[in-house]
Amino acid sequence: MMTDIEIAQSVKMKPITEIAETAGVDSKYLEQYGNYKAKIDLSLLNEGSKKDGKLVLVTAITPTPAGEGKTTTTIGLADGLKRIGKNVMVALREPSLGPVFGVKGGAAGGGYAQVVPMEDINLHFTGDFHAIGAANNLLAAMLDNHIYQGNSLNIDPRRITWKRCVDMNDRQLRFVTDGLGGRVNGVPREDGYDITVASEIMAVLCLATSITDLKERLSRIIVGYTYDEKPVTAGQLNAAGAMTALLKDALKPNLVQTLEGTPAFVHGGPFANIAHGCNSVMATKLAMKLGDYAITEAGFGADLGAEKFLDIKCRYAGLAPSAVVIVATIRALKMHGGVPKTELSGENLEALEKGIPNLLRHVSNIKNVYKLPSVVAVNRFPTDTDAEVNLIIEKCKELGVNVILSNVWAEGGKGGEELAKEVVNLCEQPNDFTFSYALEGSIEDKIEAVVKKIYGGDEISVLPAAKKQIAALEAMGYANLPVCMAKTQYSFSDDPSKLGAPENFTVTIKNVKISAGAGFIVVLTGDIMTMPGLPKIPAAEKIDVDENGKISGLF
Numbered sequence: 001m002m003t004d005i006e007i008a009q010s011v012k013m014k015p016i017t018e019i020a021e022t023a024g025v026d027s028k029y030l031e032q033y034g035n036y037k038a039k040i041d042l043s044l045l046n047e048g049s050k051k052d053g054k055l056v057l058v059t060a061i062t063p064t065p066a067g068e069g070k071t072t073t074t075i076g077l078a079d080g081l082k083r084i085g086k087n088v089m090v091a092l093r094e095p096s097l098g099p100v101f102g103v104k105g106g107a108a109g110g111g112y113a114q115v116v117p118m119e120d121i122n123l124h125f126t127g128d129f130h131a132i133g134a135a136n137n138l139l140a141a142m143l144d145n146h147i148y149q150g151n152s153l154n155i156d157p158r159r160i161t162w163k164r165c166v167d168m169n170d171r172q173l174r175f176v177t178d179g180l181g182g183r184v185n186g187v188p189r190e191d192g193y194d195i196t197v198a199s200e201i202m203a204v205l206c207l208a209t210s211i212t213d214l215k216e217r218l219s220r221i222i223v224g225y226t227y228d229e230k231p232v233t234a235g236q237l238n239a240a241g242a243m244t245a246l247l248k249d250a251l252k253p254n255l256v257q258t259l260e261g262t263p264a265f266v267h268g269g270p271f272a273n274i275a276h277g278c279n280s281v282m283a284t285k286l287a288m289k290l291g292d293y294a295i296t297e298a299g300f301g302a303d304l305g306a307e308k309f310l311d312i313k314c315r316y317a318g319l320a321p322s323a324v325v326i327v328a329t330i331r332a333l334k335m336h337g338g339v340p341k342t343e344l345s346g347e348n349l350e351a352l353e354k355g356i357p358n359l360l361r362h363v364s365n366i367k368n369v370y371k372l373p374s375v376v377a378v379n380r381f382p383t384d385t386d387a388e389v390n391l392i393i394e395k396c397k398e399l400g401v402n403v404i405l406s407n408v409w410a411e412g413g414k415g416g417e418e419l420a421k422e423v424v425n426l427c428e429q430p431n432d433f434t435f436s437y438a439l440e441g442s443i444e445d446k447i448e449a450v451v452k453k454i455y456g457g458d459e460i461s462v463l464p465a466a467k468k469q470i471a472a473l474e475a476m477g478y479a480n481l482p483v484c485m486a487k488t489q490y491s492f493s494d495d496p497s498k499l500g501a502p503e504n505f506t507v508t509i510k511n512v513k514i515s516a517g518a519g520f521i522v523v524l525t526g527d528i529m530t531m532p533g534l535p536k537i538p539a540a541e542k543i544d545v546d547e548n549g550k551i552s553g554l555f
Helices: 004-010 016-023 042-046 070-083 097-101 118-122 128-148 200-207 211-220 240-247 281-290 302-317 330-336 349-369 386-398 408-428 443-455 464-475
Strands: 030-032 038-040 054-060 088-092 113-116 155-160 164-166 176-178 189-191 193-195 222-226 231-233 254-258 263-266 293-297 323-328 374-379 402-406 459-462 483-486 506-515 520-525
Touching: 004 113, 004 118, 016 030, 016 254, 016 263, 042 281, 054 070, 054 281, 054 302, 054 349, 054 408, 070 088, 070 113, 070 254, 070 293, 070 323, 070 374, 070 402, 070 408, 088 281, 113 118, 113 408, 128 155, 128 164, 128 200, 128 222, 128 240, 155 189, 200 211, 200 240, 200 302, 211 240, 263 281, 281 293, 281 302, 293 408, 302 323, 302 349, 302 443, 302 483, 323 330, 323 349, 323 408, 330 349, 330 386, 349 374, 349 386, 349 443, 374 386, 374 408, 386 402, 402 408, 443 459, 443 464, 443 483, 443 506, 459 464, 464 506
Parallel strands: 054 293, 054 323, 088 263, 088 293, 164 193, 323 374, 374 402, 459 506, 483 520
Antiparallel strands: 030 038, 038 254, 113 254, 155 222, 176 189, 222 231, 254 263, 506 520
């Protein structure tokens, strides 16, 4: 069997000029990066009068090591829509180098449902992440330089919140002491690094709606506090203009293609368990402007990515989705039912019955909390039995939601046609899209709403440090911002070992901090890492290049 990269390399790509033509993008808006990728000039958003296309979100059950195939389904669904004659665009996140070389491998889909050139997308691509890292680290350098040069803003070095970043999993950099080596070499202090995708600048770039908006958001970023506890911003350090200069091209969406020549935007990539986990607002809006259907995805399970897509991104960007696809695999649901990864191939209706409540809670949230029409897409594996498939169909029918078998990994768009037809039907249904909480009210009210309505928890327990932080943020006037929950992706609760659909649990709120530029309050639960480490055998060990420059081992 061919690997993902071998499949991608076996398909002849079309020139990006041809893909742009398919998408209805005039060559004057196209900024080519070689033959197969390009950036789109932002002025295109203001041209023409075509009605915006329908927005379809692809999300999933709570992830397990068995895998779900969300990106693969997103791409296969778009190819399926194209095959049934629809004008469709895809909008995806860019992969981070850290996970590419770590555990996860690439993030450009899989099998015959991929975006290409997958090697470029998984590696440096068009340099967006490098630009974000450079802007992040420029701000860090200007902050430390300000303190060294006399500290006229009265910044307390012990209360600096801004970290440097690097787009690599590097546990050595989580906690560092820097500024050592005498007076001329900086001011000694404890510090640390984040991975680039966890930088607030990534979230800012993905929520910005123009260069002006980007600059305003960057200037609002809080980098630390003064000795008398007043916030200090990037604007006060006069850094926003230079940061915007580094990011002006990164703000433009990247156009690529699927293996079947469907136009795709791959742009931005904030983590979904730290930030809001969606591709950029600019890419989504362009996809809706150009296509009659815009297919996008949000990171991790629906309790994380979809919740943030709907409560943060849609709220800020004024987007209203027409339908939601919830991806599941029978293998993953059996893991939620307590079966170890090594024993997933045999039929096990009892474990499946135990694991299905995880899927049903996600489906119920989309239907009953957000009031959106949805379909369950089951990524079929050869080991899945008819009895197992029928059990899922039966349980979802009780909630009034259809189940479609998806075979896009093996068949590409052909394996997504049935799902495409169901999505077209759902998009014609009226919906009463509603957020899971209102912006009015206290920060604790909003946290509690997410925990009770979306996670199925009983209550929240706010630790004293977090209580103090909430009080300070409300005093600074930030009470009416949405909340961005930083939580384990492996459970509805804040305990990764609680699989399925746990009940009678309390979510402990450890820390609450402000992302004033992005425009949300980050609520930390459990042990959330902003700088991952590499595993015992990193994926990087298997990646190689031959004498002709052909890459192998990249997933």
